[in-house]
Amino acid sequence: MEKQINVTRSSMPPFEEYVNEIKDLWDSRWLTNSGAKHQKLEKELKKYLGVENLSFYSNGHLALETALNALHLHGEVITTPFTYASTTQAIVRCGLTPVFCDVEPEWYTMDPNKIEALVTEKTCAILPVHVYGNVCDDKKIEAIAKKHHLKVIYDAAHAFGVKVNGKGVGALGDIAMYSFHATKVFHTIEGGGLAYHDSGLRKELEALKMFGMYGKEDAELIGSNAKMTEFQAAMGLCNLRHVDEWIKQRKAAVERYRERLSDVPGIGLCKIQKNVESNYAYFPVYFDEKVFKKNRDEMADRLAKHNIFARKYFYPLTSEFTVYQGRFPIQKTPVAYNASRHILTLPLYSELTTEDVDRICDIILEK
Numbered sequence: 001m002e003k004q005i006n007v008t009r010s011s012m013p014p015f016e017e018y019v020n021e022i023k024d025l026w027d028s029r030w031l032t033n034s035g036a037k038h039q040k041l042e043k044e045l046k047k048y049l050g051v052e053n054l055s056f057y058s059n060g061h062l063a064l065e066t067a068l069n070a071l072h073l074h075g076e077v078i079t080t081p082f083t084y085a086s087t088t089q090a091i092v093r094c095g096l097t098p099v100f101c102d103v104e105p106e107w108y109t110m111d112p113n114k115i116e117a118l119v120t121e122k123t124c125a126i127l128p129v130h131v132y133g134n135v136c137d138d139k140k141i142e143a144i145a146k147k148h149h150l151k152v153i154y155d156a157a158h159a160f161g162v163k164v165n166g167k168g169v170g171a172l173g174d175i176a177m178y179s180f181h182a183t184k185v186f187h188t189i190e191g192g193g194l195a196y197h198d199s200g201l202r203k204e205l206e207a208l209k210m211f212g213m214y215g216k217e218d219a220e221l222i223g224s225n226a227k228m229t230e231f232q233a234a235m236g237l238c239n240l241r242h243v244d245e246w247i248k249q250r251k252a253a254v255e256r257y258r259e260r261l262s263d264v265p266g267i268g269l270c271k272i273q274k275n276v277e278s279n280y281a282y283f284p285v286y287f288d289e290k291v292f293k294k295n296r297d298e299m300a301d302r303l304a305k306h307n308i309f310a311r312k313y314f315y316p317l318t319s320e321f322t323v324y325q326g327r328f329p330i331q332k333t334p335v336a337y338n339a340s341r342h343i344l345t346l347p348l349y350s351e352l353t354t355e356d357v358d359r360i361c362d363i364i365l366e367k
């Protein structure tokens with residue numbers, strides 16, 4: 001049997017390093033509730049990400065729901081259907097109505113030229129996604145938000161460490177959500193963070209993960225329990241020491257993929273974004289069956305026969321989910337629909353070797 005390669009593989013620090021990091025927890029017995037590890041990670045990540053304020057959560061999804069709660073939004077949120085389930089589910093679970101904007105065809109981020117037509121008197125916010133780590137057109141999004149008095153919340157789950165013009169993407173918008181899930185570029189096993197400029201938001205963002213309590217007895221808000229534990233924070237402290245090296249290794253794999261696939265007729269790769277320092281989170285490939293002869297699904301099956309498991313990120317669109325059947329017309333986002341039918345996301349992780357990439361490309365290019 002050929003070596004199994006999955007779309008991703010969690011990066012891990014050396015075992016001894018993690019064991020060493022969690023040792024003091026046996027003395028302190030402080031296992032969760034913003035302990036020493038949590039506070040240290042917060043300080044270090046603020047610096048690493050270049051953001052002014054940062055709050056942690058048990059996962060990215062609850063971080064996103066908390067952001068929507070803390071901004072006291074009501075009505076419609078303009079968002080993208082070409083994303084992971086979490087983005088849309090967070091909007092709906094917060095009692096808001098998603099209004100789906102199409103994506104642009106080069107990077108699959110929200111098409112800024114199609115936003116304004118969707119603004120109504122009920123619109124309260126825009127929730128774009130830096131999908132695959134590709135950075136949204138924040139200048140245009142900000143201008144529209146300003147004109148119509150809308151909040152901007154970025155789903156930056158894919159964009160850990162990504163910088164535009166030297167600035168971390170977490171500094172864009174009112175609030176940006178990072179996911180620290182095990183499969184992301186940087187992780188705390190499960191975990192998430194919110195970055196924001198307005199330090200006035202902090203008290204509420206923190207209380208919302210503590211049952212809505214500012215103090216120890218009374219609850220002033222309708223909160224949840226979404227705290228990050230010390231074991232998660234300890235994993236983050238270890239991983240932060242290695243993440244630059246991991247990104248470098250991912251970059252080498254991406255460069256090899258590009259060498260092998262960029263000039264192949266019928267294969268489309270994302271263009272490199274100007275002034276963006278990438279984190280090489282994903283490697284999406286567009287298969288045009290009219291030129292390439294094999295379609296996306298056939299290619300996924302062919303790779304699977306060789307024990308290589310690429311993923312159809314993102315298929316289906318979130319607006320097509322069974323739970324939303326009939327509520328959102330998919331004809332209104334044709335570029336996103338087309339992307340969901342043609343893109344295969346190839347394996348990419350720090351330990352993926354040049355030989356692995358070559359094996360994957362050989363199978364793809366086999367006639």
Ligand SMILES: *Cc1c(COP(=O)(O)O)cnc(C)c1O
Nearest residue numbers: 059060061084086157179180181
């Ligand atoms: C991973 C992810 C999330 C949710 O993050 P979790 O930490 O897994 O809850 C949200 N949005 C996108 C686009 C993601 O990929």
